[in-house]
Amino acid sequence: MSLPATYVSSIDYISDCLGFLKSYQWLYNYYNTHVLVHNVFENFPLDWIDYFKAITNEELNLFPLNQLKKECPKTLQDLMEKIASLKPNIEVENIECVAEPICNYGGLSQKKYHEIINLAAAINQICRQYKLDFVLDVGSGLGYLSHLLNSRYNYKVLGIECKSEFVKLAYANQEKHHPNCHNLVKFEEHFISSESADILTELYITHFSSIGPSIGCLAGLHACADLSITILELFSKLDFMKCLIIMPCCYHRIELENESETRECFKNFPSSEKFKNIYKTYEADTYLRRPFLRLACQQTHYSFVNMSEAEHEDHAFKFLCRAILQEVAEIGKIYYCYCSRS
Structure with missing residues (x-):
């Protein structure tokens, strides 16, 4: 833009x-x-x-x-x-996206299907451009995006999800629908914060260091509310992450710092110092x-x-x-x- x-x-x-x-x-x-x-x-x-x-x-x-x-x-x-x-x-880029049959093991809607196949294609296009072979999928849910990135595009993927039941379901779906990617797609339960860089690095080493060193892409589908800001902060701390691709959403759910009847001050908005100064003036x-x-x-x-x-x-x-x-x-x-x- x-x-x-x-x-x-x-x-x-x-x-x-x-x-x-x-x-x-x-x-x-x-x-x-x-x-x-x-x-x-x-x-x-x-x-x-x-x-x-x-x-x-x-x-x-x-x-x-x-x-x-x-x-x-x-x-x-x-x-x-x-x-x-x-x-x-x-700026609009043409991304080659092929309709992909995705196992509908969680009631996948047409909207979510559209988002997954298009985001996967965009991630692949950028990763190929920069010769990346690993994707860190933040908010991996039931594993739709993670499994597609491996099955269609051959990336190693580490999915991070804060809900333990989703991690269990992602692995259950892997056993049933994607048994061949067991060593290349891993899921971990972790609540992402701006201090998660060391933990994410350790998880990557635990799961993928034996396969060989990688440089990767930090990705997130539905990076809701403050998660987008958190991911930006993490990206600056993870040296082996060379690209960032996120789809933010639910901006109105960002955390309030304080509010009154006529004012609402958000903890992470605006995020730039330049914008904050003008924001205050107006x-x-x-x-x-x-x-x-x-x-x-x-x-x-x-x-x-x-x-x-x-x-x-x-x-x-x-x-x-x-x-x-x-x-x-x-x-x-x-x-x-x-x-x-x-």
Whole structure:
């Protein structure tokens, strides 16, 4: 990822992003289910509301792509143009990925299958480029990724998993479905922290030193919340790890250092000193809170561009029903609900 063409300085870019987010925080600085609780719709300019009421379903689908009608209010045009100007350049590489039959020994979903085969292909492409023969799989779960990296691409793999039952299941699945990789794919129970470098080095030596020295890749599928930061810190300490490939997720679950009604300060966000200084200047802890971090977990705008009118109405209806329930709960101070069927 690189800066938009109009920016030379990362400081200028971050400053403009924070200034933009601060100006438009009324659009996102709350949980989606709280739109009625916080009277969010009352903040929408009236000409915006008139515009959206008048456009067709096709025009609504084109709106996320910044294809606006001439009648679009100037303030709404300015918003969409600013979003476009801040969009970073994302470098996309073509990765050769072959659909792989994976033993579905744990109820593997289509989404997870897609992630596993594509991440495995990306790991292989980078490992081949740097002549690596070992992968340290952090958060290995039931061993899908670890076994695929060996069975298809011939890597030695050490899977690290914090849940003992998952480690047992990974080995049970190995015995049943991947008996030929017993010496080349190993799993260990360990809760990863920034101080795990020595333990991981010892585990590698225990399992693979007899096979020969290796240089490897540190990888993680679904490096949830603070685990992404932990993996970055570990990578800097593991000399025999030459590449890092992770798929972060669940940013809104990162650890809070302290919070109040209007501010949320996170232990590991921001992580760079440069960003921290600008963050403080713009008082970003008042609007880059968990509702903001959840946006990274939402569907992209491409999810909406082909929706029919009925699908839009169904989506809006379910959204507002949940918002109404939240409003009722807030008014009545209902925080717990229990029901059962006899």
